[in-house]
Amino acid sequence: MTGIDKDGARKAAFARRKAARGAAGPIVTGPLLDVLDGHRGRPLSGYAPIGTEIDPGPALRAMAEDGPVCLPVVDGPDRPLRFRTWTAGREMIDGPFGAPVPASGEWIVPEVLIVPLLAFDRRGGRLGYGGGFYDRTLEVLRRAGPITAIGFAYALQEDAGLPLEPTDALLDLIVTEREVITPTG
Numbered sequence: 001m002t003g004i005d006k007d008g009a010r011k012a013a014f015a016r017r018k019a020a021r022g023a024a025g026p027i028v029t030g031p032l033l034d035v036l037d038g039h040r041g042r043p044l045s046g047y048a049p050i051g052t053e054i055d056p057g058p059a060l061r062a063m064a065e066d067g068p069v070c071l072p073v074v075d076g077p078d079r080p081l082r083f084r085t086w087t088a089g090r091e092m093i094d095g096p097f098g099a100p101v102p103a104s105g106e107w108i109v110p111e112v113l114i115v116p117l118l119a120f121d122r123r124g125g126r127l128g129y130g131g132g133f134y135d136r137t138l139e140v141l142r143r144a145g146p147i148t149a150i151g152f153a154y155a156l157q158e159d160a161g162l163p164l165e166p167t168d169a170l171l172d173l174i175v176t177e178r179e180v181i182t183p184t185g
C-alpha cells in the first residue's frame with residue numbers, strides 16, 4: 001500500500017464518469033477518429049467498453065478497414081495485457097474482470113493503444129481500476145519500440161489532482177468528446 005489515496009480518487013471518478021455518460025449525446029467519436037486518421041494501418045488496440053466507459057466502437061470499426069485492430073486480454077495478475085485481433089461481428093466471450101474478449105484470433109502487438117480510464121489529468125496521468133495492467137503493458141511496449149497511448153474519456157473525467165505513483169505510465173494524448181489534449185508532462 002502507498003500513502004496515496006487512489007481509492008478515494010477512484011470512488012469520485014466512478015461517480016463523475018457515470019454522470020458524464022448520462023449527460024453525453026450519442027456521437028462522441030469525432031475527435032478520436034481525427035487523431036486515429038494519422039495512424040491508419042498501424043496495429044491498433046481498442047477496448048470493449050464495460051460499465052460507463054466511453055465507447056470507441058465506431059472508431060474501431062472505421063480503423064479496421066485499414067489495419068489490424070485488437071482488444072486487450074488479461075493474462076494473469078501482475079502480468080502485462082495480451083492483445084487479440086478483433087473484427088466487427090466477431091464472437092466475444094467474457095474475459096476475467098467482466099471485460100469481453102474475442103473468442104478466437106491471432107495475438108498481435110499494438111503500436112497505437114486506445115486506453116480506457118476512470119480519470120485523467122493534463123500531465124497525461126491516468127487512473128484505472130487498480131490492477132496496474134495498462135501501466136505494466138505500456139512500460140513493456142515502450143521498452144520494445146515507439147507506441148502511441150491515447151486515453152479516451154469524457155471531458156468530465158478530468159481530475160486535476162490525480163494522485164500519481166512512479167509506476168504510473170503516462171498517456172501520450174488524451175481525447176475526449178470535445179478536444180484533443182497534448183499532455184504538458
Ligand SMILES: Nc1nc2c(c(=O)[nH]1)N(C=O)[C@@H](CNc1ccc(C(=O)N[C@@H](CCC(=O)O)C(=O)O)cc1)CN2
Nearest residue numbers: 047048049050051052072097098099116129131133134
Ligand atoms: N473495457 C475495458 N477492458 C479492459 C480493461 C478496462 O479497464 N476496460 N482493463 C484494464 O486494466 C483490463 C481488464 N481489467 C479490469 C480490471 C478490473 C475491472 C473491474 O474492477 N471491474 C468492475 C466493474 C467496473 C464498472 O462497472 O465500470 C467490477 O468487476 O466490479 C475491470 C477490468 C483489460 N480489458
Ligand SMILES: Nc1ncnc2c1ncn2[C@@H]1O[C@H](COP(=O)(O)OP(=O)(O)OP(=O)(O)O)[C@@H](O)[C@H]1O
Nearest residue numbers: 006127128129130131132133134135136139167168
Ligand atoms: N510497471 C509496473 N511494474 C510493477 N508494478 C506495477 C507496475 N505498474 C503498476 N504496478 C503496480 O500495480 C498496482 C496497481 O497500479 P495502479 O493503481 O496504478 O493501477 P491502475 O493504473 O489504476 O489500473 P489499470 O492499469 O489496470 O487500469 C500498484 O500496486 C502498482 O505499484
